[in-house]
Amino acid sequence: MFLYIIRRFNLFIITVAALTLIGFYLSSRVDGYVSDNIVSDYLSYVFALASGDLGISSATGHPVLEEIKAVFPATMELCLSAFIFSIILGVPIGTIAGMRRGSTLDTSIMGVSLLLFSIPVFWLALLVMMYFALNSSWLPVTGRMNLLYEISPVTGFNLIDTLISDAPYAKEAFIDALKHLILPTIVLATVPMTEVIRQMRNHVSEVMKQKYIKAAASKGLSKTEIILRHVLRNAIPNIIPHLGLQFSAVIATAMVTEAVFSWPGIGRWLISSIYQQDHAAIQGGMLVIAIFVIFANVLTEIITVIIHPVRRKEIYAKR
Amino acid sequence: MPNVNVFADEHILSPAEQAWKHFSSQQVAMAALWALAVLCLFLVFAPILAPHDPDLRQAHLLLQPPSWDELGTVDYFLGTDDLGRDILSRLMHGIRLTFGNALLVSFIALIIGTTIGIFAAISHGLLSSVLHHIMDTALSIPSLLLAIIFISVLGPGLEHSLFAILLALIPQFIRGIYIAVDQELQKEYIIALRLDGANHYRIVRYGIFPNITETLVNLVTRAVSSAIIDISALGFLGLGAQSPLPEWGAMLSGATDLIFIAPWTVILPGLSILFTIFMINIVGESLRQSVIVGID
Amino acid sequence: MALLDIRNLTIEIKTPQGVLKAVDRFSIMLADGEIRGLVGESGSGKSLVAKAIMGITKDNWRIQADRMRLGDIDLLNLTQQQRRRVMGKEIAMIFQDAAAHLDPSEKAGAQLSETIPCDEFTGHFWQRFNWRKKQAIALLHKVGVKDHKKVMNSYPFELSEGLCQKVMIAMAIANKPRLLIADEPTTAMEPKTQNQILRLLDKLNKLSNTSILLISHDLETVSLLANTMTVMYCGQMVESGTREQVFNHTHHPYTDALLRANPDFNQMPHKTRLNTLPGQVPLLHHLPIGCRLGPRCPNAQKTCVDTPQMRKVKGHMFSCHFPLNEHELKGKACLKK
Numbered sequence: 001m002f003l004y005i006i007r008r009f010n011l012f013i014i015t016v017a018a019l020t021l022i023g024f025y026l027s028s029r030v031d032g033y034v035s036d037n038i039v040s041d042y043l044s045y046v047f048a049l050a051s052g053d054l055g056i057s058s059a060t061g062h063p064v065l066e067e068i069k070a071v072f073p074a075t076m077e078l079c080l081s082a083f084i085f086s087i088i089l090g091v092p093i094g095t096i097a098g099m100r101r102g103s104t105l106d107t108s109i110m111g112v113s114l115l116l117f118s119i120p121v122f123w124l125a126l127l128v129m130m131y132f133a134l135n136s137s138w139l140p141v142t143g144r145m146n147l148l149y150e151i152s153p154v155t156g157f158n159l160i161d162t163l164i165s166d167a168p169y170a171k172e173a174f175i176d177a178l179k180h181l182i183l184p185t186i187v188l189a190t191v192p193m194t195e196v197i198r199q200m201r202n203h204v205s206e207v208m209k210q211k212y213i214k215a216a217a218s219k220g221l222s223k224t225e226i227i228l229r230h231v232l233r234n235a236i237p238n239i240i241p242h243l244g245l246q247f248s249a250v251i252a253t254a255m256v257t258e259a260v261f262s263w264p265g266i267g268r269w270l271i272s273s274i275y276q277q278d279h280a281a282i283q284g285g286m287l288v289i290a291i292f293v294i295f296a297n298v299l300t301e302i303i304t305v306i307i308h309p310v311r312r313k314e315i316y317a318k319r
Numbered sequence: 320m321p322n323v324n325v326f327a328d329e330h331i332l333s334p335a336e337q338a339w340k341h342f343s344s345q346q347v348a349m350a351a352l353w354a355l356a357v358l359c360l361f362l363v364f365a366p367i368l369a370p371h372d373p374d375l376r377q378a379h380l381l382l383q384p385p386s387w388d389e390l391g392t393v394d395y396f397l398g399t400d401d402l403g404r405d406i407l408s409r410l411m412h413g414i415r416l417t418f419g420n421a422l423l424v425s426f427i428a429l430i431i432g433t434t435i436g437i438f439a440a441i442s443h444g445l446l447s448s449v450l451h452h453i454m455d456t457a458l459s460i461p462s463l464l465l466a467i468i469f470i471s472v473l474g475p476g477l478e479h480s481l482f483a484i485l486l487a488l489i490p491q492f493i494r495g496i497y498i499a500v501d502q503e504l505q506k507e508y509i510i511a512l513r514l515d516g517a518n519h520y521r522i523v524r525y526g527i528f529p530n531i532t533e534t535l536v537n538l539v540t541r542a543v544s545s546a547i548i549d550i551s552a553l554g555f556l557g558l559g560a561q562s563p564l565p566e567w568g569a570m571l572s573g574a575t576d577l578i579f580i581a582p583w584t585v586i587l588p589g590l591s592i593l594f595t596i597f598m599i600n601i602v603g604e605s606l607r608q609s610v611i612v613g614i615d
Numbered sequence: 616m617a618l619l620d621i622r623n624l625t626i627e628i629k630t631p632q633g634v635l636k637a638v639d640r641f642s643i644m645l646a647d648g649e650i651r652g653l654v655g656e657s658g659s660g661k662s663l664v665a666k667a668i669m670g671i672t673k674d675n676w677r678i679q680a681d682r683m684r685l686g687d688i689d690l691l692n693l694t695q696q697q698r699r700r701v702m703g704k705e706i707a708m709i710f711q712d713a714a715a716h717l718d719p720s721e722k723a724g725a726q727l728s729e730t731i732p733c734d735e736f737t738g739h740f741w742q743r744f745n746w747r748k749k750q751a752i753a754l755l756h757k758v759g760v761k762d763h764k765k766v767m768n769s770y771p772f773e774l775s776e777g778l779c780q781k782v783m784i785a786m787a788i789a790n791k792p793r794l795l796i797a798d799e800p801t802t803a804m805e806p807k808t809q810n811q812i813l814r815l816l817d818k819l820n821k822l823s824n825t826s827i828l829l830i831s832h833d834l835e836t837v838s839l840l841a842n843t844m845t846v847m848y849c850g851q852m853v854e855s856g857t858r859e860q861v862f863n864h865t866h867h868p869y870t871d872a873l874l875r876a877n878p879d880f881n882q883m884p885h886k887t888r889l890n891t892l893p894g895q896v897p898l899l900h901h902l903p904i905g906c907r908l909g910p911r912c913p914n915a916q917k918t919c920v921d922t923p924q925m926r927k928v929k930g931h932m933f934s935c936h937f938p939l940n941e942h943e944l945k946g947k948a949c950l951k952k
Contacts, residue, residue: 210715211710211712211715211716212715212716212717212718212719214671214710214716215708215710215716215717215783216718217671217702218669218671218702218707218708219702219703219707219730219786220699220700220701220702220703220704221699221703222699229729230718230721233718233720233721234718234719234720237720
């Protein structure tokens, strides 16, 4: 078990190494100079990366790492909240649809979720923004927090920072951060939620066909008991790999959402760097995002193996 | 004399026929298929069918509302944008840019990705395990992200964005096909085929191909819809199609400032994207279920 | 009073091709403490009968019966809640593929402990967990599992088929049911395991007076265990009686064919044909009218187009126009519908 985790991490390191190769190639193309010894160039590049030196942004003049450290937590906050939101809504709806597969309720749930799946995120963001800006003064539409509040960034996550800050207006700042978070979260969570619904529905209906559910019914368990005790335990581990993929997709769509809602995250920063052809920033941003996505995938795999006992057999029975 | 069929033999339909029978019995799926056919019609005949020139700017007709509004006219059925260009014609020409390009890119990615995926799956030994691990970790990056990464290297522009999306879709195909073929290879009927003396080509063509149809349908549906979203997202961000091209995403980005005074400039292109993707998803989902019914 | 009394059970299935009568006027009676065997080929409807008794039916089934009682409980008109209570406490069922009928994500011990009822528990609620565990271990010993630690801590896919079946039997008897329905429990097992399971069922029957309805397609296996037997063909009951009556005084041609189908290698010369009835079991869509064995029966004549009525002689029931061993019936026949 432990060995498996070590193996997986090894793989992760190797993939990151491959990424650095790509990054190095890009930087050499940009900077122009290629010294005689490519290997030493590459090694010095890697050492620089390891020590946190991602170069200086040509647009702002600040070190790239500093900029990324400022914007990355914002994206994380948004992605995590959208991810959690999609799971909280998606799992019950998907289970209900799976339990009554083939009924009108199921067809309508699938129809609506297919429609929501087809909505382009940026368009939805625009519409939501328009509606809330015009009609409701309660929910703010842009930015992350009202500029009047000065919260010192400790973790970078506004929700946590406002809670642990000792400024006099901490409570209001927390509520304000929450209000700013709601709209982008709902917009971002729409598409992943439909995926979660679809996966849960498929897996739940598959589990319902299994013989042990029939055996459980013959033992006299009620439908609710069957769901809670047997169906969920068997269906949820199956969707975890998909959830991992979902998270990566959420990171991708977050970048577009940030652009619309002026959410100060890494997506918006990266896009403006691309406009300005700020190569050091582009490289640094790409590297960080790519590493993070791959890390999330590896983590999902490890979690799947831990939770799902049947999968454990697979890691020992190698082909 | 009437044709009396004395030997009432049951005509067993082939899987393809069964699948088509199931598909065509669903009205929603057939309606979506017709809608897609209409879209393809516009795809091909847009220059002939569009009422106006999409690039023609008429200064006296700025921001005309659509025809159902009291200020709109039927001439400019869906209204005009901030440069006086007819939106309906622009949407029609945009079909080629968004939908047509998506189809093209998906098709190429399908061919390349499937070939590489199959070769990766039937390889043995060290190469196979290396590829297996690459598939697992590196190729699970979402296509929009990859596309943005490639664009950042190549620079903005429609052709660059198409190339970037192509490069981003290929891994999705490779991974999907690889996983599906890998699963099929473990089944016993492949061993039976091999014992029969089939070489690799025969195993793939007669054994594996018919059985990964469902996965293929799934992949193609996802690829086309994600290609549409990627093309329009890149257009929206200004990294793809640049204005004055009537690409739907670019139209949206141009209309962002006008959202309060001329909401139709925002709603209509987005609605077109939504509609196209929705139809594709309906057809794809129904096709997938029909294929399952056909195979069973 | 009979424990299980079913009279004229008919199960109709609604399919796109029409309504098919899968089980046609099936009757069975089980006394307390009796082991009855229900024998028939695959597709004869025996599992359907078991499911109808348990109440695990699909929506497109229609179940009718003149009488379907378990003791004094009328099984036809139960609400969902009452049915669940009956299923949990009075009847238990064990299935063919035992490993597939256990939840693969939970350890066997946990599943077993779940089914133990807490009614008889006296003590504080924090002791409940340990008490359940002890009861589970006791149940495992009762079904013949010696290494209870290993079994309790394993997942179902790690246990052998025989062990899984024993765990299932343990779960079934945890509630001390009055009737145990065994739906082909040993069909896919090796003979040694088969014998173990059958001996276990016998022990349960003798010790706790549990009635067992043993469903199988194997006449030999059933005859080892059962006191009385019922033979089914194509959804109809063709013969029913004590083991001695059915084996030695067979009246129905189908039972005769079943008995002769087991080849006796001592008597048969080499290269003789095996004794089978010609043809195959008819599909539900194309059932013959009248006696369903008609097209295959060696004694069939024109009158077999009418459905034969059930005749009962000294507790031995059969339905055939031209029964075998007719000389034993002369003067003693009385019609029973």
